[in-house]
Amino acid sequence: MAQEKGTQGGIHQIIHPDIAERVFIIIPAYNEAKVIGSVLSDLNMAGWKHIVVVDDCSTDQTYDVASRHGVYLLRHTINRGQGASLKTGMDFALLHGADIIVTFDADGQHRVEDIPRIIRPILSGRADAALGSRFLGKTSNIPFMKKIVLHIGILFTWVFSGVLLSDTHNGFRALSRRAAQRINIRQDRMEHASEIIDEIYKRRITFVEVPVTIRYTEYSIKHGQSPLNSVAIAFRLILQKLMH
């Protein structure tokens, strides 16, 4: 069994325990056994105390790998989607007294050292929600098709929710307890990303965008969402608006 190494290398900046105590990091995971181990190692090394992994009924070893890292481990007995997993994790975190909730991807695209930056506006009280944006910060080799689809997504979100953001499909977010309690994620699958933005806007939750770096590794690109799927997502969102 290969030794799990941190993906960042070098010296980690350790977060102050008083802050770590208030922060719950939610990680929805589906078939990420290959990389989730190193993600969890990095989080632990950085001093985060409350890590919540929600296994969305993976068919690989994701659950077993995660169980070796001292995290809160939840499992959906049937696959429900990333949106559903996120809400499960958030409900759990709120139940256990979370003050700040961070949503973080399991595939290694997000950098652990960006977490202090994304919770800063919540800590200072400047906003109740902080949304990570890959376009505000350093953009490291985004695949071309993905860039186009993302920009279409931004336009769509602007028309659909009335909010113009620089990055609308970023799983890296921080929410205050108050914001997390008020946001209701009904979309089980990938539409939840747009739904969260819609909820933030509808419920007048103060938000800011925070530059983050997204790492596009060969693994994460293969595992990611196909651009065609975005059409289906847009369709389902429109349908939801019509029905509710």
Added chain:
Amino acid sequence: MISAIHVIIFIFALFALSRAVLRRRERAISVFEFLFWMFVWTVLLVVIFIPDVTTIISRWWGIGRGIDSILYVSIIALFYLIFRLYVKQDAHQQAMTKLVRYHAIANAKKEGNPVKSSRPPRVR
């Protein structure tokens, strides 16, 4: 003139009507659904034995043939039924997610041990 097809459809319509009555008695369908299906099968009976009825209705509406009216009404009804089905399906999916979520939170583990909480999870 009464042909074989008239007899077959007549028997079928009677059968369908009887099913609707039975289901209603079992309370398996609502009053609204019962009346809807009674209406549908009765209309079928009427149309089969007095086909001119559709022509009269079509002329009244200003549409071409009798069959056109039937088609238009059917299509609208089908769209509506599909919409209703979709809404029900969506509600069902959400209910399933809530069930799975409750189970996931109630059985949360940390380092192999169950995570206790002060109260049972409340799933919105």
